[in-house]
Amino acid sequence: MEKNSCKAAICVDHVSLKYYNGVYGIRDISVALNKGELIALIGANGAGKSTFLNVLCGLLQPTEGDIYYDKKIIDVSTPFHQIGWSKQTHAIDWYLNVYDNVFFGARMSGMKKKEAKQRTLEVLELVGLLELKDRDVDALSGGQQQRVQIARALVHNASILILDEPTTGLDAQTSENLLNHLRERANDGVIVIVSSHDLNLVDAFCDKVLLLKEGKIVTFESKQQFLARYVDKEVLTIAYEGDLPPVAIQQLEEIAYFVENDHQIRLEIAREMQVGTIIRIIDPYVRVVDIKRDSPGLREAYLEVAREKGEVTQG
Numbered sequence: 025m026e027k028n029s030c031k032a033a034i035c036v037d038h039v040s041l042k043y044y045n046g047v048y049g050i051r052d053i054s055v056a057l058n059k060g061e062l063i064a065l066i067g068a069n070g071a072g073k074s075t076f077l078n079v080l081c082g083l084l085q086p087t088e089g090d091i092y093y094d095k096k097i098i099d100v101s102t103p104f105h106q107i108g109w110s111k112q113t114h115a116i117d118w119y120l121n122v123y124d125n126v127f128f129g130a131r132m133s134g135m136k137k138k139e140a141k142q143r144t145l146e147v148l149e150l151v152g153l154l155e156l157k158d159r160d161v162d163a164l165s166g167g168q169q170q171r172v173q174i175a176r177a178l179v180h181n182a183s184i185l186i187l188d189e190p191t192t193g194l195d196a197q198t199s200e201n202l203l204n205h206l207r208e209r210a211n212d213g214v215i216v217i218v219s220s221h222d223l224n225l226v227d228a229f230c231d232k233v234l235l236l237k238e239g240k241i242v243t244f245e246s247k248q249q250f251l252a253r254y255v256d257k258e259v260l261t262i263a264y265e266g267d268l269p270p271v272a273i274q275q276l277e278e279i280a281y282f283v284e285n286d287h288q289i290r291l292e293i294a295r296e297m298q299v300g301t302i303i304r305i306i307d308p309y310v311r312v313v314d315i316k317r318d319s320p321g322l323r324e325a326y327l328e329v330a331r332e333k334g335e336v337t338q339g
């Protein structure tokens with residue numbers, strides 16, 4: 025992708041990062057990221073997620089290629105308040121307490137004192153650290169230190185948020201609050217990129233999926249396209265009262281794979297199939313009492329890709 029032909033907010037142009045030992049963290053990556061998108065960055069251990077995020081926020085200089093934000097190159101000189109980032113490994117100021125770590129992050133981005141105070145309290149509440157705001161950071165647990173880092177990334181009005189496994193070590197409620205907040209920021213026009221192994225969680229919030237393998241892009245597309253390409257079946261469960269006669273069972277067998285067990289049938293159906301078609305077959309014979317339709321999500325799609333490529337899968 026040429027710089028001038030890329031109309032997106034962030035243009036990653038044939039970017040590679042080779043570490044000093046000769047290992048490529050990422051190789052020849054080109055993507056265009058638009059404002060308002062929440063992108064889930066996924067892939068097995070060692071796929072290149074952290075490397076990509078570090079390059080994206082200017083912490084590592086690509087060994088080949090360039091990254092443009094609104095047509096300007098992102099590198100170590102990019103004003104840090106444009107980008108809110110939280111690394112997997114901790115980068116917090118150990119000589120400040122929890123509140124000051126976040127507050128001075130806001131002040132350094134140029135935020136006025138009153139707003140910085142208000143935003144600091146808001147993000148500390150969001151990550152569940154309000155009660156610990158006066159505590160020294162070295163007296164926090166690993167998960168709590170990570171929350172300080174996330175709060176620092178969120179406190180200023182960054183136009184790009186880059187978060188490397190932000191939900192690792194967070195409890196379920198805090199993780200969900202955080203993803204909700206990131207969704208809102210994306211809706212307000214921020215570009216949000218989140219790497220995660222918790223595919224069930226990011227599934228509910230992301231617009232796009234960027235899947236890496238061995239430093240290269242396997243796929244970058246909308247979540248809907250990704251799911252449609254890799255998982256085309258849904259599971260329909262119908263509970264009923266009464267008995268299904270052989271004629272109904274035969275008709276069901278012609279439509280979909282199904283199992284029957286204790287007045288409940290489970291069918292694997294195509295995504296586009298109308299549930300009414302199934303109900304009409306059994307309705308003359310039994311009373312339907314419950315219908316449930318389960319769509320496979322990001323995790324199932326990821327496992328399907330991994331299976332296709334004969335890989336060991338992530339958890």
Ligand SMILES: Nc1ncnc2c1ncn2[C@@H]1O[C@H](COP(=O)(O)OP(=O)(O)OP(=O)(O)O)[C@@H](O)[C@H]1O
Nearest residue numbers: 043045047048049068069070071072073074075076
């Ligand atoms: N500092 C480094 N020096 C040399 N090689 C590195 C360094 N950091 C990462 N690598 C290598 O680069 C590749 C990509 O690693 P990276 O940490 O980006 O993967 P990841 O997808 O973030 O993995 P994980 O899910 O385990 O965090 C791996 O082969 C890794 O061994």
